[in-house]
Amino acid sequence: MQLLWFIPTHGDGRYLGTATGGRAVSFPYLRQIAQAVDDLGYTGALLPTGRSCEDAWIVASTLVSLTRQMRFLVAVRPGLVSPGVAARMAATFDRLSGGRLLINVVTGGDPIELAGDGLHLSHDGRYELTDEFLTVWRQIVAGEEINFTGEHLNIQGGKLLFPPIQKPYPPLWFGGSSAIAQGVAAKHVDVYLTWGEPPDQVAEKITSVRRLAEAEGRTLQFGIRMHVIVRETESEAWDAANELIRYVDEKAIANAQKAYSRMDSVGQSRMTQLHKGSRETLEISPNLWAGVGLVRGGAGTALVGDAHTVAKRMLEYADLGIDSFILSGYPHLEEAYRVAELLFPHLPLENVPTMEQQHVLSPFGEIVANLEFPEQQPRAFDQKAASFTVD
Numbered sequence: 001m002q003l004l005w006f007i008p009t010h011g012d013g014r015y016l017g018t019a020t021g022g023r024a025v026s027f028p029y030l031r032q033i034a035q036a037v038d039d040l041g042y043t044g045a046l047l048p049t050g051r052s053c054e055d056a057w058i059v060a061s062t063l064v065s066l067t068r069q070m071r072f073l074v075a076v077r078p079g080l081v082s083p084g085v086a087a088r089m090a091a092t093f094d095r096l097s098g099g100r101l102l103i104n105v106v107t108g109g110d111p112i113e114l115a116g117d118g119l120h121l122s123h124d125g126r127y128e129l130t131d132e133f134l135t136v137w138r139q140i141v142a143g144e145e146i147n148f149t150g151e152h153l154n155i156q157g158g159k160l161l162f163p164p165i166q167k168p169y170p171p172l173w174f175g176g177s178s179a180i181a182q183g184v185a186a187k188h189v190d191v192y193l194t195w196g197e198p199p200d201q202v203a204e205k206i207t208s209v210r211r212l213a214e215a216e217g218r219t220l221q222f223g224i225r226m227h228v229i230v231r232e233t234e235s236e237a238w239d240a241a242n243e244l245i246r247y248v249d250e251k252a253i254a255n256a257q258k259a260y261s262r263m264d265s266v267g268q269s270r271m272t273q274l275h276k277g278s279r280e281t282l283e284i285s286p287n288l289w290a291g292v293g294l295v296r297g298g299a300g301t302a303l304v305g306d307a308h309t310v311a312k313r314m315l316e317y318a319d320l321g322i323d324s325f326i327l328s329g330y331p332h333l334e335e336a337y338r339v340a341e342l343l344f345p346h347l348p349l350e351n352v353p354t355m356e357q358q359h360v361l362s363p364f365g366e367i368v369a370n371l372e373f374p375e376q377q378p379r380a381f382d383q384k385a386a387s388f389t390v391d
Contacts, residue, residue, distance in 0.1 A: 006328035044071030109265025186212030196226025223324035311346035
């Protein structure tokens with residue numbers, strides 16, 4: 001299992017829908033989050049994209065030299081950048097980062113925002129463009145010279161002089177719930193992403209995309225993007241969930257849902273249907289809470305509970321075929337530590353650093369009464385039982 005975190009370039013805070021407890025998107029703050037992700041052992045982090053966010057490529061470029069091992073999941077936007085330019089950006093970042101780039105292919109689901117960037121295609125037209133874009137991008141980054149004439153792109157002599165480290169190219173991640181989006185995923189990408197829907201809905205998507213990929217002679221991995229609210233007890237976790245939306249009033253919900261209704265994103269529509277703009281029934285599946293989506297677009301659900309319960313739910317998704325989890329929590333700095341402390345020990349993670357026994361200069365925890373090192377309880381994951389035992 002791979003766990004990625006999230007770099008909140010559109011803002012962060014202790015509550016949703018209010019400036020109370022809010023934090024500015026500053027370089028020092030983003031640096032703290034990135035270095036926490038790097039030190040704690042997350043695989044990497046997703047950087048969001050859109051006009052409400054700081055530019056993902058520039059942010060990732062400022063953070064890459066301050067980190068050692070984390071990978072950056074950065075968006076390319078078909079129609080907003082040409083495949084040749086995107087290929088050079090990807091190859092450069094991959095080389096200079098030592099092979100730490102992941103590509104998030106974002107077609108976009110807000111026609112008004114896209115029109116502001118000069119893209120005026122219909123929903124299906126954008127995915128047709130994405131299909132052409134990835135056909136060209138994959139060949140260029142893989143080192144081929146390409147001549148391509150399509151409905152949207154005309155590329156003559158496209159090629160890349162300086163290749164990326166990762167072969168044949170940095171992995172492509174992609175999310176889209178519509179039929180045409182799933183077809184594009186099956187044809188081109190490495191990891192198909194879904195937002196945090198109930199397990200039965202996720203299972204349907206995985207089955208559909210797998211079938212389409214098999215028809216293309218390909219296999220895909222699967223990932224999920226969701227929030228997480230994990231605490232030492234179940235009651236503390238649900239209290240934290242309710243506290244997160246304490247300042248969200250009916251006006252804020254109405255305004256947010258009105259904005260999301262203009263979008264032609266099938267995924268956003270599915271997120272909205274989970275809560276229907278109401279606080280009445282926000283636990284839509286055991287421990288899956290839709291409160292975030294009342295005022296936040298995109299990923300709008302969170303797994304809520306104690307560490308054992310949240311891990312159990314994640315393993316249920318893993319049984320469906322989910323390999324990668326992109327998690328986040330508010331505020332993102334503190335929650336990165338909380339998730340690592342509470343949740344990591346309950347999951348079969350590949351890349352979490354092991355803590356060696358510390359001695360005089362660097363104790364693991366505060367010295368007890370200025371005399372004794374705190375007691376250590378080594379833990380070992382039991383794959384069969386899907387839990388940890390204390391040695």
